[in-house]
Amino acid sequence: MYQQSKHNIFSKIKDSNEYYLVNILSGNADILEPDEALKFKENRIDNPDIYIEKGYLVNPDDEERIFREKYLNFIDERDSDEIQLFFTPWYTCNFNCSYCFQDEYTNPEQTVTDEVIDAFFQYIDNQFAGRKKYITIFGGEPFLNTPKHKQTITKVIEGANIRKLDIAVVTNGYHITDYISILQQASVREIQVTLDGTQTVHDSRRILKGGQGSFQKISDGINALLKNNIPVNLRMVVDKDNIHDLPNLAKYAINQGWTKNTLFKTALGRNYELHHCQTNNKRLFSRIGLYQEVYNLVKKHPEILEFHKPAFSIAKFIFENGELPNPLFDSCSGTKTEWAFDYAGKIYSCTATVGNTGDELGTFYPQTKLNSKLIEEWEERDVLAIKKCRNCSVQLACGGGCAAIAKARTGNIHSEDCRPVKELLELGIGLYK
Ligand code: SF4
Numbered sequence: 001m002y003q004q005s006k007h008n009i010f011s012k013i014k015d016s017n018e019y020y021l022v023n024i025l026s027g028n029a030d031i032l033e034p035d036e037a038l039k040f041k042e043n044r045i046d047n048p049d050i051y052i053e054k055g056y057l058v059n060p061d062d063e064e065r066i067f068r069e070k071y072l073n074f075i076d077e078r079d080s081d082e083i084q085l086f087f088t089p090w091y092t093c094n095f096n097c098s099y100c101f102q103d104e105y106t107n108p109e110q111t112v113t114d115e116v117i118d119a120f121f122q123y124i125d126n127q128f129a130g131r132k133k134y135i136t137i138f139g140g141e142p143f144l145n146t147p148k149h150k151q152t153i154t155k156v157i158e159g160a161n162i163r164k165l166d167i168a169v170v171t172n173g174y175h176i177t178d179y180i181s182i183l184q185q186a187s188v189r190e191i192q193v194t195l196d197g198t199q200t201v202h203d204s205r206r207i208l209k210g211g212q213g214s215f216q217k218i219s220d221g222i223n224a225l226l227k228n229n230i231p232v233n234l235r236m237v238v239d240k241d242n243i244h245d246l247p248n249l250a251k252y253a254i255n256q257g258w259t260k261n262t263l264f265k266t267a268l269g270r271n272y273e274l275h276h277c278q279t280n281n282k283r284l285f286s287r288i289g290l291y292q293e294v295y296n297l298v299k300k301h302p303e304i305l306e307f308h309k310p311a312f313s314i315a316k317f318i319f320e321n322g323e324l325p326n327p328l329f330d331s332c333s334g335t336k337t338e339w340a341f342d343y344a345g346k347i348y349s350c351t352a353t354v355g356n357t358g359d360e361l362g363t364f365y366p367q368t369k370l371n372s373k374l375i376e377e378w379e380e381r382d383v384l385a386i387k388k389c390r391n392c393s394v395q396l397a398c399g400g401g402c403a404a405i406a407k408a409r410t411g412n413i414h415s416e417d418c419r420p421v422k423e424l425l426e427l428g429i430g431l432y433k
């Protein structure tokens with residue numbers, strides 16, 4: 001009657017004799033001694049009541065009912081979540097990064113007009129009336145240092161201010177100091193800036209179109225933001241060429257005093273192929289390859305954790321919150337709580353698709369036209385809609401992955417972009433335990 005839950009995630013903890021057992025549907029996680037783990041694996045459990053109570057052993061019909069209930073809650077709650085609206089005023093960029101995923105886009109070097117900005121605000125006023133929302137200014141590079149570009153960013157900020165909306169910006173960081181006075185007019189959620197390492201490493205990857213390095217100006221920009229109480233999200237894009245510099249960047253950030261500032265946070269972004277192959281793709285990590293390397297580096301240089309605490313799927317969440325996160329029936333926010341809009345009046349699902357020919361979902365200028373069939377396909381994507389995900393034991397930690405990556409790989413939005421959840425938990429529980 002009782003059998004092992006299909007949502008159990010069970011494996012040996014890295015560099016330990018112990019095992020972990022996690023069940024996101026029931027909200028439980030335990031560390032098992034080796035003999036206990038063996039008995040569990042072989043279905044020879046001495047004290048089944050505890051396992052039943054924790055939802056590791058279940059009656060499948062009961063479990064299915066709980067799954068449905070939690071699924072409906074997830075959908076309901078998401079309908080009232082805040083929406084992130086990306087606005088791309090141009091695709092122009094002053095950098096020539098070695099791994100840019102937009103570098104083969106064919107968008108003309110044009111800048112948004114006032115008319116299009118007005119149409120954008122009108123569209124979001126109508127379409128997302130009554131929803132919590134904020135605007136993230138994206139590019140190309142949004143902070144270009146000409147009066148025209150500054151006027152345009154100022155107009156977007158004014159539009160946000162009238163509606164009492166926060167803004168965020170994704171920038172390469174080169175002209176931050178030139179934009180401080182403009183940012184002071186806004187309610188800024190965060191400025192996301194990229195540093196790929198300390199000076200030599202960063203300057204070998206993220207260079208100006210003329211070939212000069214950018215590290216020092218970005219570092220000065222981060223200091224200027226923090227001095228003005230503007231939150232910073234520092235992102236390091238990593239691959240095999242620069243991962244070795246993570247400990248050095250951590251030390252640099254600690255020495256600058258950034259890590260002590262509550263307005264400072266970090267993210268590690270994996271360099272990966274999206275719409276086209278990179279010329280030097282041997283340097284790219286697989287997801288698990290990256291986190292294995294990060295695990296080894298943290299063991300050797302624990303100060304990295306002061307700079308960045310990697311999520312390792314849900315491992316960090318469990319140790320920081322003392323409980324499990326809610327089940328993730330869908331990890332892709334595109335068209336649900338995220339939309340992207342560009343200077344040409346086109347609408348896309350998110351940052352991964354904005355500007356990519358063929359990924360348009362409609363227009364907001366010169367007139368509003370939506371491709372409802374395509375939008376529906378995006379909206380319906382979750383672990384129930386994707387065939388391979390339906391019976392996957394890690395579905396509630398993975399959520400089906402990224403729709404844009406899945407589509408680029410298979411041509412089908414309703415296909416899987418697998419996360420190595422079990423392996424990530426082996427590492428993460430090993431590290432944070
Ligand atoms: S398609 Fe990928 S990048 Fe876009 S919202 Fe979904 S998960 Fe994020």
Ligand code: SF4
Pocket residue numbers: 383386388389390392393394395396398399400401416417418419420
């Ligand atoms: S994307 Fe892969 S790992 Fe994620 S839920 Fe679907 S089948 Fe499982």
